[in-house]
Amino acid sequence: MRRVLAVSLGVLLVLAIPGTALAASAEPSGDALVVLSGKAYVPAGETVESVVVFDGPVRVEGTVTSTVVAFNGPVTISGTVGDDVAVFNGTLYVRDGARVTGDVYADQRVIADGATVAGAVSSMSRLGLTSGWASFAVGLAFWLAIAVSTLVLGLLLLWFAPRAADAVVQAGKTAVGPSIGWGFAVLVGLPVLGVIAIATLVGIPFGFGILLALALIFAIGQATGAWILGRMIVKTGSRVGAFALGWAILSVAMLVPVISGLVLLAAMVYGLGTLSVAAFRARRGPATAPATPPMPSGPIPA
Secondary structure: OHHHHHHHHHHHHHHHOOOOOOOOOEOOOOOOEEEOOOOEEEOOOOEEOOEEEOOOOEEEOOEEOOOEEEOOOOEEEOOEEOOOEEEEEEEEEEOOOOEEOOOEEEEEEEEOOOOEEOOOEEOHHHHOOOHHHHHHHHHHHHHHHHHHHHHHHHHHHHHHOHHHHHHHHHHHHHOHHHHHHHHHHHHHHHHHHHHHHHHOOOOHHHHHHHHHHHHHHHHHHHHHHHHHHHHHHOOOOOHHHHHHHHHHHHHHHOOOOOOHHHHHHHHHHHHHHHHHHHHHHHHHOOOOOOOOOOOOOOOOOO
8 A cells, every 4th residue: 555655646747737847857955756758767876765757767776775766768776765666568677786675666677686675575466456447547637737737828828818818819929939039048047047156155045936836837838829829810809719729628638648849848938039029019019009289270371
């Protein structure tokens, strides 16, 4: 039951995270290392509490004091794991000199003769799950997290700022190039700015604030992308109906394995870019019409 709860906790983490995760590498920071899509790496000499990866490879050369759970990807252990290791859809490699204090659950595993596994070694059937069903469940949870968070956030934005939403659509129609450029600039620039700020003593609070706000910012960009797509198809009528159409198209496209990541990236980039362009235009204000000279009040001379 303890091991099943640990796996269930991993699935709940997906549902708790807004649907804005990008493929990225992650390295430890002392606490739990959670990666939605990308590789997780614990270098030699580093220690983390636990590792949970939903899609990507795991490499542990340092120390994990608790569990290692991977849902889709290979796992290589050459350091120390203080509790269980569970690999749902991938191959587990336990190298010479590695030590796992708990149990090992993996359908495909290669354990070197010089490795130490203190607990039992068994397949995923011991947990009452198969790798195929587990992978499907995690994928479904990931899709639901993104789709539901985008829907709720988009509806809230339309409710609070309907006129601003119209201005964003106008920016998306008239400034395609600047929107793409600013979208990439925000997507890449904000994380870089946060890391640079943390590197300075004075900017540490500012940097952490930026990094903590990235999930919400990227989620807003994704919802904005769905809104623009829907409004370009349904040019008049209900804002909610237009947004629902764009959201439905993006949600269905996310189910296609080859293009799902590209669709998310495109929606996020264009949404962030149009928001930036619309904000700049609002700050600059409407163009001022040239003053009209006053009409003469007296009789017009011949």
